[in-house]
Amino acid sequence: MSVILGIDIGGSGIKGAPVDTATGQLTEERRRIPTPEGAHPDAVKAVVAELVAHFGLDGSVGVTFPGVVQHGRTLSAANVDKAWIDLDADALFSTATGQDIHLINDADAAGLAEARFGAGAGVAGTVLMLTFGTGIGSALFHNGVLVPNTELGHLWLRDKEAEGWASDRARERDDLNWKQWSKRVSTYLQHLEALFSPDLFIIGGGVSKKPDKWQDHIKLTRSELVPARLQNEAGIVGAAMMAAGYALSPNAAAPTGGPAASGAARVAPKTPAKKAAKKGSARKA
Known part of the structure; x- marks a missing residue:
């Protein structure tokens, strides 16, 4: 150990x-x-x-x-x-x-922890972790390899910096309810979908402790979404991994499984066909 x-x-x-x-x-x-x-x-x-x-x-x-x-x-x-x-x-x-x-x-530290021990473990392709707190942090992975310092919270969106509009601090500052905040986050995530086409979004930071408040309100075009499993411990774990040298070889001894194996709930993209089916079911009910 x-x-x-x-x-x-x-x-x-x-x-x-x-x-x-x-x-x-x-x-x-x-x-x-x-x-x-x-x-x-x-x-x-x-x-x-x-x-x-x-x-x-x-x-x-x-x-x-x-x-x-x-x-x-x-x-x-x-x-x-x-x-x-x-x-x-x-x-x-x-x-x-x-x-x-x-x-x-x-x-990046939180992303390393989630990619090895959390919601991104064993997930191939492009994975984008976002941490919502005072600002918006980002960690981008392709086949388990980290692209460091992406800082995607500083992208400009609607003539303003994304983290100043969609962070958890912005939710509190603007006195938004979770549905209102989720609408902003959906706009931001859809912009990232267009830029990076991630297979999976992992949502971390303080909001990951209460996914029931916001997860069902997020609307995506093609990517899947899952809350972070390590929550506020992810940064601590990833920092220790960095000191241990795992950041240099992020795939080393990586566990298999990922969100499906861990039992974490994913948000699947809401396609027009799915929306139509849902409306049809509602009418029948």
């Missing part, structure tokens, strides 16, 4: 836990600390160091970041302090913790 600490930096909280990277299971209860106001690097660094000290594990540590990450540097800062832009965050955290830090985009 290889147990590695994974830390997930989010817009509202920074979460960490040791992960058995062979099974994707947390080996201790996760610890969550609120994200410091403004999320300045020095303040976030202190929280990460606190989590590392709390769990007391030696060795590599995986850390997620809500933005573009290349070679340990953070290159964007949509929902955090602009001081993160072009920062050697790998060195920042390594110095603060005294551990070997491995940094990865937060949605």
Whole structure:
């Protein structure tokens, strides 16, 4: 068993836990600390160091970041302090913790976890995971191989950035009910269908804990959709996988099965024929 600490930096909280990277299971209860106001690097660094000290594990540590990450540097800062832009965050955290830090985009980490242990396990073709929270993160896979840093929440849609219009924070800000929010999400997902033709969407983030609120309202043309299985633990698990080297070989020892084997409910595309059949049944009833 290889147990590695994974830390997930989010817009509202920074979460960490040791992960058995062979099974994707947390080996201790996760610890969550609120994200410091403004999320300045020095303040976030202190929280990460606190989590590392709390769990007391030696060795590599995986850390997620809500933005573009290349070679340990953070290159964007949509929902955090602009001081993160072009920062050697790998060195920042390594110095603060005294551990070997491995940094990865937060949605990419969640996607790695879902692709190996969750709703995307064993699924061939193109899989697009989206995390709905403070913003919208994305992780794109083809036959299990990650295309990093896609950041599709920043696509422009209806003259505005998609995450500012369809994120979970936008739902709360605009006081939308779940059906109203799902209509926005459907528009966004249909746009991604046209661009990438994914075989499967995986919906993660905080909304994945309550798919009964929104799943039946999502309308797709040809892709299938399933809620994430690992929910808010996905970023922690994926960060630990990155530190263990799985990000370099995402298909290694990948389990078989996927959504059908796991019992996760999928949303099939609502084609005109299906819609007509449904209307006909309603009339007969």
